[in-house]
Amino acid sequence: MTRTSLRAWLLSDAPQSRRQASAAAWYNGWLKLRGNTLAMLGLIVLIVLILAALCAPLLATQSPFAQDLGARLLAPGEQGHIFGTDSLGRDIWSRLVYGARISLYIVALVALVAPLLGLIIGTVAGYAGGVLDVVLMRFTDIFLAFPRLILALAFVAALGAGIENAVLAISLTAWPPYARIARAETLTIRNSDYIHAIKLQGAGPIRIITRHVWPLCISSLVIRVTLDMAGIILTAAGLGFLGLGAQPPSPEWGAMVSEGRKYILDYWWVATIPGLAIFTISLAFNLLGDGLRDVLDPKEAGK
Amino acid sequence: MTAIDLSDLTVWFGLGADRVDAVKSATFSVATGESFGLVGESGSGKSTVLRAIAGLIDSWSGDMRIADTPLGRRRTRAFYKQVQMVFQGPYASLHPRHTVDRVLGEVLKLHGFSDIDSRIDRLLDDVGLGKGFRFRYPHQLSGGQRQRVAIARALAPEPRIVLLDEPTSALDVSVQAEILNLLSDLRAERGLTYLMVSHDLGVIGHMCDRIAVMQHGRIVDLLGVDEMRSLQTAHPYTQHLLDSSVRAIRQP
């Protein structure tokens, strides 16, 4: 198909097949997102980050673990080190690039676990109502009350330090807000005529929840996830900073900031460069999340 | 055989001190093949009666029978094959993320039909939409088209009785005319029984044979359509409704 006819096919108001209908819906969403410059900026930054993480072995100039005590604390640009070296002579640029993998690993894990758990608990509570709703929501409240760092400390004490336990701790404290959002949406949706109509066809609660309620909750959750990502990364960085997350010599950005603390006055780049990386990825997620909200907001979807 | 038989139906919301009776001791019956209208102003309880019959409300007492079979707390699949409902719509009666194909296909699958594809095409033809509408999303349909899809959805299980809750209130006058004609045609073709709720006396007078008038949850009058068309009725409230609808304010 030529380019213009493909575009016309995608923009058609009268799709002729299932494929065309869903392709058109995605394309329209994409156009809306593309209209938002800041969101596109966020998206591009994230794509660059993902590519950097994937191609880390190609982009890094040396191994992130290679120490060179003779080349400690070199300033950015000296001796071929783009961002300088840290206190053990490790190239900061290489560590940054490999560290992106860790950050994205944390993000992916939390983004999969927390919203899914929240979605299930929230929609079941909202749809069922009554005692089940009360029990599930009190259960949610309990987890909401846990301070993230204390829980991480507890996990570390029980299971040992490490990035997986940090992720576990973050996930277990991140899901309650999603449950609340999902429940609130479900309460609204549950009274709609299209839900009544499908009940009148004999649909059971599981079908209604998974095929009718979930598609409408997904938008809010996606938006919330992208906006939360910034916080997740900062928390992971914080845990790393405290030594509870990724363990040395892992190039996790938070740990890098922590290691660079001692040298911040004379050798600012050791802490600041990874700090800027954390800032950039958080900002990118925020911008993307804002743009996604404009696209996915159900009020807009009705037009 | 009576299609619908209600005896002393009371429907309430809330418990104990907060209990509000939306319908109070409603009694009437609808014969098979008849078109019966339920009129009243907002808060009269007319939509609540329909929802109670459909099984969407749990808190009721009294006796409800469909085709002489009494209804209990829960509705069976067999019930849904016999009784269907068209909602007011058109903006909230279709799932915003499901295509027409998905909506109709799901209904047919739930009722165990196998030749789903051909049935979808036939349903869309029956309601005056073509096959071209099959893969559209609700936001790509006009109000009238959405309501046609809602009617197709209600007809998919091949019911005998259709409950209609203000099916044309939210539509433009010209679109309303098309939908009312469609509903009349479908009823004639398939021998359906209609129980229709509306606040619009003109619509009810056009579509129905017999009418019950509700006020504050009670049925206050039962009349035939001829009496209504004469514009002189026995009951003062019915007369009041007629007067308000037919004659608007006249200038001096």
Added chain:
Amino acid sequence: MTNLLDIENLRVRFPTRQGHFDAVRGISFSLRRERLGIVGESGSGKSMTGRAILKLIRKPGQITADRMQMGDTDLLTASDKQMRRIRGRHASMIMQDPKFSLNPVMTVGQQITEALRTHERISRRDAHARAIKMLDAVAIRSPERVMDLYPHEVSGGMGQRIMIAMMLIPDPEILIADEPTSALDVSVQLQVLGILDKLVTDRGMGLIFISHDLNLVSNFCDRILIMYAGRVVEVCQAGRLHEATHPYTRGLLNSVPDLEHPRPRLDVLKRDPAWAEAPSVSALT
């Protein structure tokens, strides 16, 4: 008698991804101290017309016209500040559902006095007294009590009467009513229309009554504009509506089910594309 309003060749345009969408396509009409009804279905552009007169359409919508004159003010070139002075003081608007047009977090009294004090330098006590008098004029019993109620505590009909009170208290010359009774029960509709009728007559105002209900408008207004696809297809004197000639008007009249004249099938309107292409009928006087 000079016209209260003169509109020539009004256009309202919205840019969309697929080009432009013209909601109103070149209509012309005048308003005297009369009741002008604008009737149309959804998408006809009638509500947009009402909003365009008060320049209530936000970017990216564009309003263009050859002439938009209210008395001796040129609306086309009026600045935002001038428009703010006009809205409420010289021209007011009532909308369909008081649930959505009354501020839910302010009491009735606060909203009415705010409307008044925006346009006049008047003490709070005097404003309160005027508000009570106005509530009385819209047939609200115990106005003192109602002043302290919140919008969700009043019924639909009362909410609409409060809306009317609020909009008429600054004594405007023109009132635009956009489907003022569509959300109300039938018996309440008559009451609200009666109040509107009395107030408009007593004050010698010009009224633009926008509605989809042809019969209602024909009973209430002096002149009627029938709109279709952004243009005026016919202008009628009320009371002579049954003599209308345009096929769209006749179609609308015939598609309403009439209790007094039952028919087995309602006439379905066959839309002729030529109606949208024909130039707008001018209702200038």
